[in-house]
Amino acid sequence: MVSLNGNVLFSEVPITIGAEDFSTFIKNAYKFLQTDYSKFFKMDNLSKLAFLAADVLLKKENLNEEENNIALIFSNKASSLDTDRKHQAAIENDAEYFPSPAVFVYTLPNICLGEISIKHRLYSENSFFIFARFNAEHLQLYANSLLRSGKAEKVLCGWVDLDENSYDAFLYLVEKQGEIEHKTEEITRLYNIL
Amino acid sequence: MGKTFISYNNILSSLGFDNETVVENISKGKSGLAKFDDASLLPEPFCASMISSEKVKNEFNKIGDASAFTKLEQMMLLSLKNVVDASKIPLNENVGLIISTTKGNIDVLEKDSNFPESRAYLSELGKTIQHFFGFKNEAIILSNACVSGILAISAAKRFISESKYDHVFITSGDLVTKFILSGFNSFQALSAEPCKPYDKNRVGINLGEVAASALVTSSEKNLPKEAVEILGDATCNDANHISGPSRTGEGLFRSVKAALKEANLNAKEIDYISAHGTATPFNDEMEAIAFSRLEMQNVPLNSLKGYFGHTLGASGLLETIVGMHSMEKNILFSSKGFTELGVSKNINIIKTNTPKTLNTFLKTASGFGGCNTAVIFKKTNN
Known part of the structure; x- marks a missing residue:
């Protein structure tokens, strides 16, 4: 399911058991959201998830075509393990040793921040944190620091996790003015209702 | 603050x-x-x-x-x-x-x-x-x-x-x-x-x-003699490529500019640059372009990769620590492995250990995903 500000944008109806696997979901969500971006198909699963979630939010922001100062503060539990396992499988046996640079480059969780920055022209702050579970407090503090110091005009924060066939993305945009107050309790509440 | x-x-x-x-x-x-x-x-x-x-x-x-x-x-x-x-x-x-x-x-x-x-x-x-x-x-x-x-x-x-x-x-x-x-x-x-x-x-x-x-x-008490104050820091993405650095050094250029601004220093007030210097053709060239754009071509610079190799997620902290000791000893350490300039812009690579009074230094790093970070440090004289 993909939702924006609590409204469902896209929901996958499982036709057969297993139809909700990640690759089917992300492909259908990409089509439904009319995301026309050829580089998308080269991305690993974590980047696809993060990219599409960010795209839903950022395409409503009327961004500048040249450059934007929106910091990215993302987090998850599984880092890039989904792709790490693929690279490991390609080098595990000497007889079938075939590491690929196209896979290896995605064995870092922050690559998805690069993908989002390229698409939306963000020459901005990037940080990828790993926590055992969603950690609203540290995201809130870090975003505040970037806004207060003037290092970012807006901050796109959240959680983008993908491990085996379980995945979730929760992103939110923080700026100096808005309707929902930027505090830990609110962020946690919004994360929990998803 | x-x-x-x-x-x-x-x-x-x-x-x-x-x-x-x-x-x-x-x-x-x-x-x-x-x-x-x-x-x-x-x-x-x-x-x-x-x-x-x-x-x-x-x-x-x-x-x-x-x-x-x-x-x-x-x-x-x-x-x-x-x-x-x-x-x-x-x-x-x-x-x-x-x-x-x-x-x-x-x-x-x-x-x-x-x-x-x-x-x-x-x-x-x-x-x-x-x-x-x-x-x-x-x-x-x-x-x-x-x-x-x-x-x-x-x-x-x-x-x-x-x-x-x-x-x-x-x-x-x-x-x-x-x-x-x-x-x-x-x-x-x-x-x-x-x-x-x-x-x-x-x-x-x-x-x-x-x-x-x-x-x-945040405490000034009980600092060791090599302690430094963190004056300014910034991270900027190249918004260009996930596995190759920007040809113009855009993210590095911007991150150093922003760190200097926060430190309230100009480029010429930096005594030493501890750069990333991985020794790949693209990375080193990108850095030379960025430092040249920043008008830092005369600031003594080294890469410590010739001593430790590229230590990935530890390299930035490792090289900052070496920079702290370098500053405390007032010695610029040679950029090991360097003999003849192989980048298109003239930058001041440290060829031999050189005594110099050091009060400030800049540490930079760049990585996959297009990220670049710059932090500026000042000696505390403890």
């Missing part, structure tokens, strides 16, 4: 397990790089900076049971213990813990590993380190490619500025594994000979393993 300092620190590397030994070896021009021919790591010979597992284990057994910890954990715990003990800071609610790594315990994915796959989760690494020392706060893990180590210093400063913590301990580390070697080799980025950052004959990188740790604090 109050001041923030980098206080006690430790490097655990192939050049030694304590700062004095490591810095002494650098000043003598000794490199930790060696050639290896080990098919269990890479089908072809390679050059890297590796730490003997036996040596780590023997050292670790003095403080705990080595068999319960992976090699990386042993290295990081040994390194951080040194800093925690030296600081004499009680580990209460006001003390944070940041861990910086790109791959953590990735070697537990290997089929003959003695440890379960769950150890590959970086949050598990965080718990191991938190519980070993009894930190009250959960570890904050930063995994942002090759800028992780220097970005960890920024993050510590930011959490302190938000009054979350008074003190933040950082430990960083990465290993030279089959995983990493095979990946960089698939990019044809490895050099089989000791690397030559910025040199005309550079062909690529050497990987290295290290653990480096430091205390970042």
Whole structure:
């Protein structure tokens, strides 16, 4: 399911058991959201998830075509393990040793921040944190620091996790003015209702 | 906003397990790089900076049971213990813990590993380190490619500025594994000979393993003589490519500009640059362009990769610590491996150890995902 500000944008109806696997979901969500971006198909699963979630939010922001100062503060539990396992499988046996640079480059969780920055022209702050579970407090503090110091005009924060066939993305945009107050309790509440 | 300092620190590397030994070896021009021919790591010979597992284990057994910890954990715990003990800071609610790594315990994915796959989760690494020392706060893990180590210093400063913590301990580390070697080799980025950052004959990188740790604090009390104040910091994305640096050095240029602005300094007031210098043709060229655009072409600059190799998520912190000792000793260390300029812009590479009064230095790093981080430090004269 993909939702924006609590409204469902896209929901996958499982036709057969297993139809909700990640690759089917992300492909259908990409089509439904009319995301026309050829580089998308080269991305690993974590980047696809993060990219599409960010795209839903950022395409409503009327961004500048040249450059934007929106910091990215993302987090998850599984880092890039989904792709790490693929690279490991390609080098595990000497007889079938075939590491690929196209896979290896995605064995870092922050690559998805690069993908989002390229698409939306963000020459901005990037940080990828790993926590055992969603950690609203540290995201809130870090975003505040970037806004207060003037290092970012807006901050796109959240959680983008993908491990085996379980995945979730929760992103939110923080700026100096808005309707929902930027505090830990609110962020946690919004994360929990998803 | 109050001041923030980098206080006690430790490097655990192939050049030694304590700062004095490591810095002494650098000043003598000794490199930790060696050639290896080990098919269990890479089908072809390679050059890297590796730490003997036996040596780590023997050292670790003095403080705990080595068999319960992976090699990386042993290295990081040994390194951080040194800093925690030296600081004499009680580990209460006001003390944070940041861990910086790109791959953590990735070697537990290997089929003959003695440890379960769950150890590959970086949050598990965080718990191991938190519980070993009894930190009250959960570890904050930063995994942002090759800028992780220097970005960890920024993050510590930011959490302190938000009054979350008074003190933040950082430990960083990465290993030279089959995983990493095979990946960089698939990019044809490895050099089989000791690397030559910025040199005309550079062909690529050497990987290295290290653990480096430091205390970042808001307190001016009890600082060691090499302590520095953090004056400014910034991270900027290239918004250009995920695995290649910007041809114009855009993100690095912007991050240094922003760090200078926060530090309230101009480019000419920087006494020394500890640059990234991986010795790949693209990276070094990109840096030369960025420093030239910044009009920093005359500022003495080195890369420490010729001593330690590229230590990935630890490199930024490791190289900052060496920079702190360099500044305290008022010596510019030579950029090992460099003989003849091989980048298109004229930059001032340090050829031999040179005495110079140093008051400020800039540390930069760039990494996959297009990230670039710059941090500026000032001597504290303790």
